[in-house]
Amino acid sequence: MPPLYPVYSVDFAGMSVPIRCDNRKTLEFFKFLFGDLYGSTKAPSLDTSLHAVDTAATLTISLTEGSTRGLSEGEEKYTLADSSETLFTGSLNVQFAAVLFDQVIFHLLNHLKDGVALHSGAVVYQDKTILLPGQSGSGKSTVSAWLTSDHSTCRCSYLTDELVVLPKNGAGTVVPFPRPLCIKAEASAVIRAIIPKNGEEQILADKQGAVVPHRLLNPDFPFLVPPVSLILFPTYQAGSPLRIEKISPARASALLMTCDVNARNLADHGFRQLVQLARSIPAYLITYSSFAEFNKQLPDLFAQQDGSA
Amino acid sequence: MKMSHRDTKKKVLLEPDYLLEQIDNEITVYHPTLTTSLYLNETGGLIWELCDGQKSTADIIDILGEIYQESRQQIAEDVINIIARLVDNNIARLQD
Numbered sequence: 001m002p003p004l005y006p007v008y009s010v011d012f013a014g015m016s017v018p019i020r021c022d023n024r025k026t027l028e029f030f031k032f033l034f035g036d037l038y039g040s041t042k043a044p045s046l047d048t049s050l051h052a053v054d055t056a057a058t059l060t061i062s063l064t065e066g067s068t069r070g071l072s073e074g075e076e077k078y079t080l081a082d083s084s085e086t087l088f089t090g091s092l093n094v095q096f097a098a099v100l101f102d103q104v105i106f107h108l109l110n111h112l113k114d115g116v117a118l119h120s121g122a123v124v125y126q127d128k129t130i131l132l133p134g135q136s137g138s139g140k141s142t143v144s145a146w147l148t149s150d151h152s153t154c155r156c157s158y159l160t161d162e163l164v165v166l167p168k169n170g171a172g173t174v175v176p177f178p179r180p181l182c183i184k185a186e187a188s189a190v191i192r193a194i195i196p197k198n199g200e201e202q203i204l205a206d207k208q209g210a211v212v213p214h215r216l217l218n219p220d221f222p223f224l225v226p227p228v229s230l231i232l233f234p235t236y237q238a239g240s241p242l243r244i245e246k247i248s249p250a251r252a253s254a255l256l257m258t259c260d261v262n263a264r265n266l267a268d269h270g271f272r273q274l275v276q277l278a279r280s281i282p283a284y285l286i287t288y289s290s291f292a293e294f295n296k297q298l299p300d301l302f303a304q305q306d307g308s309a
Numbered sequence: 310m311k312m313s314h315r316d317t318k319k320k321v322l323l324e325p326d327y328l329l330e331q332i333d334n335e336i337t338v339y340h341p342t343l344t345t346s347l348y349l350n351e352t353g354g355l356i357w358e359l360c361d362g363q364k365s366t367a368d369i370i371d372i373l374g375e376i377y378q379e380s381r382q383q384i385a386e387d388v389i390n391i392i393a394r395l396v397d398n399n400i401a402r403l404q405d
Contacts, residue, residue, distance in 0.1 A: 248332070250337045251337075253337040254337045254338075254347055271330070271339045275332070
């Protein structure tokens, strides 16, 4: 009889998604991706119904027998499945990680009603949280990575590159979804260049991009998350010089609504809460094509938030 | 949309059930059914206030043109652009 592995629970913002791993490699993969998030383990069991939680699905990552068509020689094929269907099949690569993150986040937020979930990176600079909201492709992960690295004169601590929850009545507090930085293929070379040389073997990288443990860029990981003090909307635009534009609360509100992930769960789609955030926190658009000028302009911007410039 | 001369004579109707917040004379609008959000600057906010279902684009241009006589041409362009944006985002429609 093969060994039974525990069912791990990914816990976030009061919601849980159980994940079953059926061998050592899948368990290592799971821990690599969710090292900051897995909480309780449950006794191994073959009965998924024992793991009913707030969300509907138990996800399973398993080694799959049979054809390895499309994979490199020696690569093993794995399957991600929920209780009713196969969600993805392939090697444990960057794409597998992306699909797994999408599934976990979907199930975590599916019934979340106690706050607004926002597509946003988040970092901490001098006891202040900076939000980096944006839709896919805006550069949340890339900017989060760079600000976290020792190449930034305003070196920040990392919270997330993807998702925060703003609790209802939270008064500027955020709950980040800490995960490894998921860097798309187009930005992969830029970010791999700022990773310490001895860190290359710790990242998962292929032609789809890279998954980078955030502690490689900055081992400091804040235990307590300070309130939000600044909102930066990153926009990658090829060839553009760095432009920083202060925007009004009304404009920031409209932009925040485009990053609202769980709107359908909330009576007003989170509109009033996001307007309140935009009213109380200064917001800027940052248009960039490289990080060359970040160190010239961001220190002044960050200092302004202290009232010291 | 590109607004024709005939379009400017049509009444501008806002879709119902939107959420609106006015901040410092600017407006944020969100429509839950359409999941569309829109930002209107101070000029856009004025135009929004005049979209009462009775007035056409041309009527709104006339009203604001009387108030801001020195920049009537600019006002006309702004009104047409903003109403076209509202229509493009399905937050307003034009009706004979």
